[in-house]
Amino acid sequence: MTGTAAWVLDRCDDLTRYSAREDALERVYLSPEHSAANTVVAAWMREAGLDTETDAAGNLWGRRAAAGPPQRPATPGEPALVLGSHLDTVPDAGRYDGMLGVVLAIAVAHRLRHTVLPFALEVVGFSDEEGTRFGKALLGSCAASGQWDAAWWDQTDADGVTLREAFTRFGLDPGRVGDAARRPQDLVGYLETHIEQGPVLESLDLPLAYVTTIAGARRFVLTVTGEARHAGGTPFARRRDALVAAAHLVTRIEELAVAAGCLATVGDLHVQPGAVNVIPGRAELTLDLRGRTDADRDALWERIVAAGQEIARERRVTFEHTETHRAPSTTCDSRLSAAVASGIAAAVPGLDPALPGTPSDGAASARVPGLWSPAGHDGMAMAAVTGVGMLFVRCRDGISHHPDEHVELADVEVALDACTQAVLALAHQEAR
Numbered sequence: 001m002t003g004t005a006a007w008v009l010d011r012c013d014d015l016t017r018y019s020a021r022e023d024a025l026e027r028v029y030l031s032p033e034h035s036a037a038n039t040v041v042a043a044w045m046r047e048a049g050l051d052t053e054t055d056a057a058g059n060l061w062g063r064r065a066a067a068g069p070p071q072r073p074a075t076p077g078e079p080a081l082v083l084g085s086h087l088d089t090v091p092d093a094g095r096y097d098g099m100l101g102v103v104l105a106i107a108v109a110h111r112l113r114h115t116v117l118p119f120a121l122e123v124v125g126f127s128d129e130e131g132t133r134f135g136k137a138l139l140g141s142c143a144a145s146g147q148w149d150a151a152w153w154d155q156t157d158a159d160g161v162t163l164r165e166a167f168t169r170f171g172l173d174p175g176r177v178g179d180a181a182r183r184p185q186d187l188v189g190y191l192e193t194h195i196e197q198g199p200v201l202e203s204l205d206l207p208l209a210y211v212t213t214i215a216g217a218r219r220f221v222l223t224v225t226g227e228a229r230h231a232g233g234t235p236f237a238r239r240r241d242a243l244v245a246a247a248h249l250v251t252r253i254e255e256l257a258v259a260a261g262c263l264a265t266v267g268d269l270h271v272q273p274g275a276v277n278v279i280p281g282r283a284e285l286t287l288d289l290r291g292r293t294d295a296d297r298d299a300l301w302e303r304i305v306a307a308g309q310e311i312a313r314e315r316r317v318t319f320e321h322t323e324t325h326r327a328p329s330t331t332c333d334s335r336l337s338a339a340v341a342s343g344i345a346a347a348v349p350g351l352d353p354a355l356p357g358t359p360s361d362g363a364a365s366a367r368v369p370g371l372w373s374p375a376g377h378d379g380m381a382m383a384a385v386t387g388v389g390m391l392f393v394r395c396r397d398g399i400s401h402h403p404d405e406h407v408e409l410a411d412v413e414v415a416l417d418a419c420t421q422a423v424l425a426l427a428h429q430e431a432r
């Protein structure tokens with residue numbers, strides 16, 4: 001049963017038990033649920049013949065040597081191909097965003113447990129991709145790629161717990177976070193399977209694609225400050241209503257993003273003082289911006305700032321902004337992408353593995369689709385230390401960050417075949 005698509009889906013179901021909420025899935029960084037999920041996933045990794053370890057940032061790793069389990073323990077210095085994704089979630093999450101890539105990677109390791117490979121094989125369950133708890137995404141993979149920033153230690157969660165305190169409570173030593181960093185010379189590449197989180201594969205009627213680039217997001221807190229006053233005693237001409245100004249800004253942001261062909265989302269809004277009979281004096285909004293290129297995204301941000309200043313002048317409020325996250329877009333590695341495309345072609349009949357710009361050997365067949373990912377992934381951080389490739393799996397209605405996330409068993413079956421074949425294609429290249 002281990003190593004089959006049904007096993008993968010059952011394990012994704014099992015992981016919904018490790019949640020902070022009874023009625024919904026929510027598993028955030030350094031929480032008791034994070035610890036419990038690491039424990040159960042480590043047991044599955046061991047079933048697949050991997051030695052396991054939790055690193056200094058709470059990421060879970062499984063590893064086998066090139067020659068496979070009979071030669072264990074793995075030779076420490078042997079470079080590894082890493083498969084995986086993340087085990088943390090957004091609030092009220094679906095069960096596949098992140099988890100599918102970790103569990104599927106374990107199933108691939110299980111399938112290949114008796115196969116001699118020219119590199120070590122590792123599976124990782126990153127501890128924080130979403131940034132749900134501390135507002136900073138990719139903490140787990142930033143630690144694993146040696147990009148931890150000491151400025152993050154004082155960031156707090158909704159209860160005022162600092163990242164430093166959360167480390168200690170989880171049993172980690174903040175002073176040792178650098179030990180989680182992987183060195184480029186120890187890695188062959190990072191290969192992640194993930195649900196598409198968009199509707200393109202469904203519209204193409206195809207189960208799988210490789211990823212060309214991962215868009216870099218920029219995130220901001222926008223603050224509009226007006227004046228809190230009596231809701232009855234203040235005529236409209238005297239009002240400096242922060243929420244009305246913010247509402248104008250939100251609709252303007254959408255118009256500007258549509259015109260720029262980018263994505264912009266105001267996902268959270270807090271109003272103060274927040275009473276039914278008081279004009280809002282302050283509104284705080286979050287903004288998430290993504291574009292096909294960093295230049296498109298950055299040009300949109302400039303227009304949003306100009307719009308915010310104009311609305312502030314018109315409505316006699318102030319407009320301020322703070323950047324909370326910025327990631328450059330990541331181009332997937334051509335060698336890993338070619339291996340993923342060849343894996344897809346082997347698993348899905350009638351597709352030609354050739355990437356755009358390379359000679360095709362199947363003139364009559366359709367090319368394996370290559371998609372850009374507007375969603376962020378751990379590969380964005382891992383690209384600092386190794387080449388990154390991604391395999392996208394169709395998800396129903398493109399829905400994600402929602403409990404209705406769904407993948408079909410048959411699509412997971414071909415994803416499992418494609419990922420296994422991609423590993424073998426890389427092994428074949430490496431052995432030459």
Ligand code: GLV
Nearest residue numbers: 130374375376377
């Ligand atoms: C990660 O899920 C993101 O927000 O792109």
Ligand code: MN
Nearest residue numbers: 090097130401
């Ligand atoms: Mn996500």
Ligand code: MN
Nearest residue numbers: 097098129377
């Ligand atoms: Mn994800």
